[in-house]
Amino acid sequence: MFRISAEKLNDLFDRIASKQTLYIPVDREDKAAEYKKYESGMTLSSALNTVRSAKDFFFPQTENLAEFRLSGKTIEVKDIRSEHEDFVIFGVRACDARSFGILDSVFLSEPVDTFYKNRRDHGTIVTMACTRPEETCFCTTFGINPTMPGGDVSVFPDGTGYSFLANTEKGKEFMAEISDMLEEGNPAQLAKVQENTRNILKRLPLANLKTDSFGGERLMKHFSSEKWAELSESCIGCGTCTFVCPTCQCYDIRDFDTGNGIKRFRCWDSCMYSDFTKMAHGNSRNSQLERFRQRFMHKLVYHPSNHEGEFGCVGCGRCLSKCPISMNIVKVMKALEDK
Numbered sequence: 001m002f003r004i005s006a007e008k009l010n011d012l013f014d015r016i017a018s019k020q021t022l023y024i025p026v027d028r029e030d031k032a033a034e035y036k037k038y039e040s041g042m043t044l045s046s047a048l049n050t051v052r053s054a055k056d057f058f059f060p061q062t063e064n065l066a067e068f069r070l071s072g073k074t075i076e077v078k079d080i081r082s083e084h085e086d087f088v089i090f091g092v093r094a095c096d097a098r099s100f101g102i103l104d105s106v107f108l109s110e111p112v113d114t115f116y117k118n119r120r121d122h123g124t125i126v127t128m129a130c131t132r133p134e135e136t137c138f139c140t141t142f143g144i145n146p147t148m149p150g151g152d153v154s155v156f157p158d159g160t161g162y163s164f165l166a167n168t169e170k171g172k173e174f175m176a177e178i179s180d181m182l183e184e185g186n187p188a189q190l191a192k193v194q195e196n197t198r199n200i201l202k203r204l205p206l207a208n209l210k211t212d213s214f215g216g217e218r219l220m221k222h223f224s225s226e227k228w229a230e231l232s233e234s235c236i237g238c239g240t241c242t243f244v245c246p247t248c249q250c251y252d253i254r255d256f257d258t259g260n261g262i263k264r265f266r267c268w269d270s271c272m273y274s275d276f277t278k279m280a281h282g283n284s285r286n287s288q289l290e291r292f293r294q295r296f297m298h299k300l301v302y303h304p305s306n307h308e309g310e311f312g313c314v315g316c317g318r319c320l321s322k323c324p325i326s327m328n329i330v331k332v333m334k335a336l337e338d339k
């Protein structure tokens, strides 16, 4: 394990950014954090997490997929794919790091989404251990350890500096590039910080939330629950919960006439929207109850059923703080759990 003092962190960012594009979380004017392309002198945010998750780097909100040109009765199809440049995302929290595994299980299963894979192959994920988890956090419910955040390289802040640990081959290559800037780490100091974080985690209000009542075998019990009516009653179908969620992966594909040809693009969509399931014959989910139920059944029942028990939520807490009617997955879990 190797370490760098806090005052040298920006020198390290300058070094990384001289070799690859680097993204770090920074504070906006309203104090909320967002990822930005690093430019010399930028300050790493001290916020626990970004408003939008890191999934944008691999699954952007909009992207062009292909172009078509019409000439008489001939259609020319242009494949606009190109190799993505190498990039580093610094400061990803353990919950968001786990979300990449969930997205992988969707986008990297056959047929592989080559747009997503291209970005995954070129991205290096440098995670940041949490030292001040908040009241909306419940990653431990899904077996995530925020003191060992994973990714290609894990970074552990200790108050006066940051320790680095490589977890993958890509992470070892990354560390080799910066090794001359690092000094020997202090495992005892780090263990103290981790112990302190574990003590905070035990006292969080959602520390005892369990997944025991969910999973594939509970499909019909939960699907037919009468509780959905009350739970979904106030949902305005704004889709905020899906857009801030690091694991939501629904998208729409559309063609746009540029006047000079056709562009095919995809953009995030939301199962909370009434036209999400609209097809030529009509809509298979006509009520907000059905749409609301779909989102939570997917995360708590369908996804684990299809992916060896892995839930489609990482307990990041974003939907807890962002839903305008204060509805969220925790309320759903508490309402549906076995009493």
Ligand code: SF4
Pocket: 234, 235, 236, 237, 238, 239, 240, 241, 242, 272, 322, 323, 324, 325, 326, 327, 328
């Ligand atoms: S953020 Fe809240 S109101 Fe908006 S769609 Fe999600 S649950 Fe419904």
Ligand code: SF4
Pocket: 241, 244, 245, 246, 247, 248, 299, 312, 313, 314, 315, 316, 317, 318, 319, 320, 329
């Ligand atoms: S459902 Fe909510 S808590 Fe779970 S990963 Fe999505 S935004 Fe985070």
